[in-house]
Amino acid sequence: MSDFNINKDRWDSRSLLLIGIIYLLAQSFIYSRTLKMPIIINNKTIIVSSSAQARTVLSAHGYRLTPGDLLDSHGKIVLKGGGRPPMIYLNNQPLQAATTLKRDDKIRYLPGKNIKDKFASRVVAIPFRTKIIGRGDYSSLRRFGAGGKREEVFGEKSGKIIFSKIISYPEPTIIKRLKTAPTKKVALTFDDGPEPPYTEQIINILKERRAPATFFVLGRQVRKYPEILAATAADGFVIGSHTVDHARLDLMDTHSIDLELDISRQLITQNTKIVPTWFRPPYGELNDLVATEAAKYNYKIALWNVDSLDWKAPDPEFIWQQLVPEIKPGAIILMHDGGGDRHNTVAILPRLISYLRENGYEIVSLDELYGK
Numbered sequence: 001m002s003d004f005n006i007n008k009d010r011w012d013s014r015s016l017l018l019i020g021i022i023y024l025l026a027q028s029f030i031y032s033r034t035l036k037m038p039i040i041i042n043n044k045t046i047i048v049s050s051s052a053q054a055r056t057v058l059s060a061h062g063y064r065l066t067p068g069d070l071l072d073s074h075g076k077i078v079l080k081g082g083g084r085p086p087m088i089y090l091n092n093q094p095l096q097a098a099t100t101l102k103r104d105d106k107i108r109y110l111p112g113k114n115i116k117d118k119f120a121s122r123v124v125a126i127p128f129r130t131k132i133i134g135r136g137d138y139s140s141l142r143r144f145g146a147g148g149k150r151e152e153v154f155g156e157k158s159g160k161i162i163f164s165k166i167i168s169y170p171e172p173t174i175i176k177r178l179k180t181a182p183t184k185k186v187a188l189t190f191d192d193g194p195e196p197p198y199t200e201q202i203i204n205i206l207k208e209r210r211a212p213a214t215f216f217v218l219g220r221q222v223r224k225y226p227e228i229l230a231a232t233a234a235d236g237f238v239i240g241s242h243t244v245d246h247a248r249l250d251l252m253d254t255h256s257i258d259l260e261l262d263i264s265r266q267l268i269t270q271n272t273k274i275v276p277t278w279f280r281p282p283y284g285e286l287n288d289l290v291a292t293e294a295a296k297y298n299y300k301i302a303l304w305n306v307d308s309l310d311w312k313a314p315d316p317e318f319i320w321q322q323l324v325p326e327i328k329p330g331a332i333i334l335m336h337d338g339g340g341d342r343h344n345t346v347a348i349l350p351r352l353i354s355y356l357r358e359n360g361y362e363i364v365s366l367d368e369l370y371g372k
């Protein structure tokens with residue numbers, strides 16, 4: 001019993017001391033949290049708690065911390081928060097993001113402002129388009145297009161276009177497709193060369209019979225056989241471009257089409273001293289973009305309306321059966337001197353020329369076929 005009392009007394013004095021310390025700590029904590037102090041905002045004294053954050057205080061007392069808005073000329077908001085932000089100084093220094101206030105701190109607050117966007121103007125190019133008009137196997141440039149111009153007035157900050165006026169309208173490139181005249185004239189065309197020995201064999205047959213023809217050559221073949229190309233041109237045959245790599249131009253972008261056209265033209269000119277005026281897109285694939293690029297080179301574009309299918313002919317008779325029923329006034333006959341074994345094409349050619357003339361057809365150049 002007495003032991004218990006002694007322990008109890010001992011516990012009481014210790015615990016009292018502990019409670020006392022805790023009480024004092026709590027008091028000082030509560031005191032510090034609830035301690036009020038004066039600060040000054042725009043010359044007005046405000047009492048705040050000692051640990052207050054500057055931005056919280058400003059916000060609590062109705063000072064907006066968000067920027068003003070960006071307005072258009074009619075006062076309509078074009079960009080919320082796009083105006084001037086408020087300017088806040090604490091004791092003459094710009095207020096930092098998180099700042100705890102101290103007694104007698106001085107805040108100077110200038111509210112954010114709406115800003116009216118300044119206007120600027122610019123002239124914007126309007127690109128021109130290409131129109132292919134008419135139908136037919138031959139097309140030529142009627143007019144090369146010209147871009148238009150538009151003036152735009154826009155908000156300098158917002159970028160918003162407020163006013164737009166066309167200064168000049170774009171004029172499209174016009175490419176006209178024509179049908180051949182229904183006179184008894186035909187043109188012979190040979191694609192995908194030069195290729196030995198077929199090109200030379202074909203040339204010899206044509207020369208002997210005084211038959212004109214156009215050769216749509218590939219740049220990659222010209223690189224391999226420049227002397228055959230030079231001889232073909234020297235013999236008076238028309239050389240046209242058929243691109244460098246026999247590519248599907250209709251699947252390409254402007255730059256790639258342009259490269260095909262530019263390089264193939266250079267290769268022809270370097271080896272013949274002639275600037276080609278005729279172009280045939282591989283596979284006859286012609287779209288607006290291909291037509292536009294060809295127009296830049298002033299090319300006349302020739303497709304065909306009679307396909308000999310010589311490229312898949314197992315024998316000369318197949319070509320003959322294919323060709324003869326198709327022959328008509330104004331025929332552009334497609335044959336090949338390159339791209340594979342063309343001995344069947346060579347074999348059929350004398351017979352074809354004879355047939356045409358016996359039936360009253362005149363073999364003419366592409367230019368003549370179109371009365372040019």
Ligand SMILES: [Zn+2]
Nearest residue numbers: 191192282283
């Ligand atoms: Zn071809």
